[in-house]
Amino acid sequence: MTTAGGFIKAIESGTKHLVIRRFTLRYPEQKLKFVGDGYQFDPKRGVGIAGYRGRHILIHDKCTGCQLCAIACEGIAEAIGMVKVDEQWKQNKKAIMPQIDYGKCVFCGLCVDACPFYALFMTNDYELSSFTKEHLIYTPGQLAIKPKYQGDVEIVIDDRGATHG
C-alpha cells in the first residue's frame, strides 16, 4: 500500500466512528446485568454454580458455626472471623457465625466452596465503599440481608456496532 493510501485508510477508519454509537457504560445510571443471583456452591456434586462473586450472604438457619469458611480464608486473606451471636439455633450450639472484613476480602469465593451446609453464598452486590474502615466489617446480621442490586444493561451487538443497552 502506498503511503498516501495508508494515511487515507487510517483517517477514514477513525472518522467513521464519529457517527457510530459509543460503547461506554454510563455507570451510576446504567448497571451491568449479571448471570443469576451470585456464585453458589453445591457440596453434594462438588461443583460451583456460575454467578457473580460480590458480597456474601449468610443464611442463619443453616449455619452451624463449624468455622470451615474461616479456616479456608486463613491462608488467603484472613478476612473471616467467627463472632458470638445472640441467636438460638438448634444446629448452632456454640452460637458463632462468620463476620467478614471487606477491607481484606479478595472475593475468590473459596469460603463458599468450603461450606458444606449451603449456608454461605455470594451475591451480585459490589458497591461496598464506605468512609471508615470499621464500616467495611460486616457482622452476621448485616450479611443476612439480601442486597438490592438492580442491573439491567448488557452488551448489544448489531450491524452498527456494539453498545451497552
Place this chain on the structure above:
Amino acid sequence: MTSLEDKVEESRKLGLQIVKESEEDRLMTLSVGPQHPGSGHFRFIIKLDGDYIVYCDPDPGYVHRGEEKMCEYRNVIQNIPHLERPVIHDSNNVTYSYSLAIEELVGIEVPRRGQFIRAIASELNRQVYTLYWLAIYGIFLGHSTMFMWPTGDRELFIDLLEALTGARVTHAFNIPGGVRNDMPDGFKDRCIRQVRYFEKRLKEYEDIFYNNPLFRQRTEQVGVLSKEDAAKLGVTGSVVRASGIPYDIRKAEPYDIYNEIDFKVQYMKSGDSYARSYVPFLDMKESCHIIEDLLDKMPESGEVRAKLQPNPKGPPGEAYRRVESGRGALGYYVVSDGTPKPYRVKISVGSFRNILALPYLLVGQKLADMPAIYWSLNYWPVEADR
C-alpha cells in the same frame, strides 16, 4: 587576529587552562523509571551519547513479593488467589500451569468438559492481556486512538469471563482437578457473537494502526533481533516467534485438549519491533478461531471438576508443567514432600526471559526508539519480579 593558537596563547598568559572534552563527559546517564515506564515499577539505566544509546542496564526487582516463598506456607488450593496477583490481566493462564503441575503430583484426571472450559477461559484471558498490552503500546507511540479502542474492546472479553467465572479480573477459576463451575446458560451463543464482532474490529485495528505509515516508520527495522540471537538469549512467546522461530508451547508440548485443536503457529521473519508488535495481533486473530473451534468440539454435558479431598496431597515427588501465556512460556516447578503444603514452588515466567534481550537491542538505537523497543518485548514487570 583571532586564530585558535592566539587564543590559547592569550589564555596561557592569563593562567587559564583549556581542557579537551573527555569521552566520559560526553555521555549522559539517564534513569528510566522506577515510576511506571509504561506499566509496573521497573527501572533501566541508559547512557546516551548525543541521541544514541550506548549502554543499558535493566534493574528489575521493585515489585518483588516473594510469591514462591508464600507458596510454601499454604496448601495447594489456598495458593491460587495469591499466585494470580503478579499478572492479574492473565490470571487464568498463570493458574493453568500451576494446576497442571499439582494434578501431575496428586494424580488427578480432569474431566473432558472441564478441559475444554479451561482452554476457553485461557484463550479469552489471553485476548484480555494482549489488548491491554496493545493499548499501552499505542499510547507509548503517541497514538491515543489505539489506547482507547483496545481498552474498550477488552470489555467484550471481560464481560464473557465475568459471566463464566464470576469475577472481572482476578478469576481464581482454574483449580487442581478442573474448573470451579460449569458454563452458565446461553454462554456459547453470547461468546460466539462477541468473538465474531471482535474479529471485525481487528480489521479496523489493522487500518488505523498496523498499516498506518507513521507507525510503520517508527517500528520497521528498529531493534532487530536475529534468529540466532533470539535462540541464544532464550526469549519466548511472541518475541521468539517474531524472529522467525515458530515455537509455541500449545503446539510443541500440547497440554489438555490442545492436540485436538486445529490452529497455526503465527510467526514473522523480520525480527524488528514491527514484527514483535504484529505477532500478538496475529495471535489474537488465531485465538478467535481457537475459541470457536473449542466451543464447537466441546461435549454438551458432563463433569467439569474431579472430586478432591479437602487437603489434597500426593506422594513425595516433583512436577514441571508449562503453558503458553500471553508473554510466552510460563512454567511451574513444584516439589512435594508428601504434606498438603508444597515443599518448593519455582515459577519460570516469559517476561523475565524477554527482558534479557533489552540491553542487546537498545545499544546503538536512538532514545526516541526506546519505547517502541521496550514495550514490544511483551514484558510485564510485576510478573518478572514475582
